[in-house]
Amino acid sequence: MSFWRTKRAPAAMPGLGLSLGITLTWLSLIALIPLIALVIRAGSLGWQGWLDAVTGERVWLSLRLSFGASLIAAGLDTLAGLLIAWVLCRYKLPFAAFWDVLVDLPFALPTAVAGFALTALWVPDGWLGRMLAPLGWKIAFAEPGVVVALTFIGLPFVVRTVQPVLQSAERELEEAAESLGASPSQVVWRVVLPTLRPALLTGFALAFARAVGEYGSVIFICGNIPMKTEITPLLIVSRLEQYDYAGATALATIMLAFSAAILALLQVLQTGRRVALR
């Protein structure tokens, strides 16, 4: 305690040493050292060993599914998120507060519960799967199931980044465009969307990043068929279960590098960074 009351003139703001000390210690113990260990471990495989572990058809197919399904899901989220943010901000929706809370539900719902519930919905005799079964569409235990789960978890990222921008947008601009004779579609394409573009991009990137790493909500609905519905995180787990630590580590470095790259991209995009990645 007396540390802060030295005879020297007191520092303007106290506690840098203590707070930074706690921060660095805990961050190092819990996150930094483990992540560095992962990188070192991957390095010890050697270039060739690493390459061998991340090539091969099963890995390629899992990466293609993970990134492909995540792209589709993030795209759907961007469309639906824009629509929902627009409706919530601009129209008087009946029970608006209810729908607004509902948007955050995918954030709050543990992923295992989400995955489990979505599976029950979309199996051929589930509430929603039943409607698609006669058309011959299979959702659960097939690739579309992966997209459904990833779309579910990504939605709030887009809505919550777009909503504040839409709320603070200057309605006068739209009104001015209208009074100058712009048609509604011109107002949307020329005035509204350009102002929203950075937020939409940020929301897309957040939803995409989350989707690529997602595990819990997907493993129930995808059916875990190797080479077909096996996402990369699942492949990491199955390698771990076979005690193939090297293989799991190599794949994990790809995931880690991807997360770091997305974080860097978001840093550039800046907008909505504070709402980010909850």
Next chain:
Amino acid sequence: MIRILLMFLAMAWLTLMVLAPVAIVLAEAFSAGVGAWWTAVSDDETRTSVALSLKVAAIVVPCNAVFGVAAAWALARFRFPGRGVLLALLDLPLSVSPVVSGLVFVLLFGAQGWFGSWLQAHDIQVIFAVPGIVLATAFVTLPMVARELLPLLESQGQDAELAARTLGASGWQTFWRVSFPRMRGALAYGVLLCTARALGEFGAVSVVSGHIRGQTDTLPLHVEILHNEYRFQAAFAAASLLLLVGVATLLLRRLHTTESPH
């Protein structure tokens, strides 16, 4: 006309994609009546898994809360070299795949890990045991309190603290009498989010837990076990508990944001 169409589409999307999964959990959990739900929830294995989840949260959340206050204080109140890197690092645990979060601890403490043989020699079990679950949960929820406090401290500025200092308050006095009361709301909310996530984390925990029944299955893992055994009603009942935590978080969040518009 377009307005009604858009409103309809938005509500339809939210109903089918978000509301329906919640509805089915509740519908299935109570499909055999409240009695059956209670039997499933009060089952011994479910109870031990709830106890383990609570225990893990009770260890992790206070640590990450202290960390969150310290990190937010250091990052919001001071400018120092490496601050940007620290900010970016803070986000990493939330953006990296949960599977990777679990894997790093297996690499450190697993049988083939760096400390594996040392731990074995001293008969300490980390992976496939409670310490591993605690570590993985701590990793996943690491920045959650800090992220709530950081924007608040930044927007508050430091005028109040500086005034207290000029009036002769010591560092700790300034913190407890001036800063802490003003961050209490955001801190409580951050702790709430952190707790909810700690209770519900699945991916990272599933990698380190080893799924030993009655010993290392947390509530989300227990849901998976029940599901894999085709005991669907029981699985949905256990899931409904987690759903309850999630919904409670949302409602409290609502309260929090309407109270303090930060």
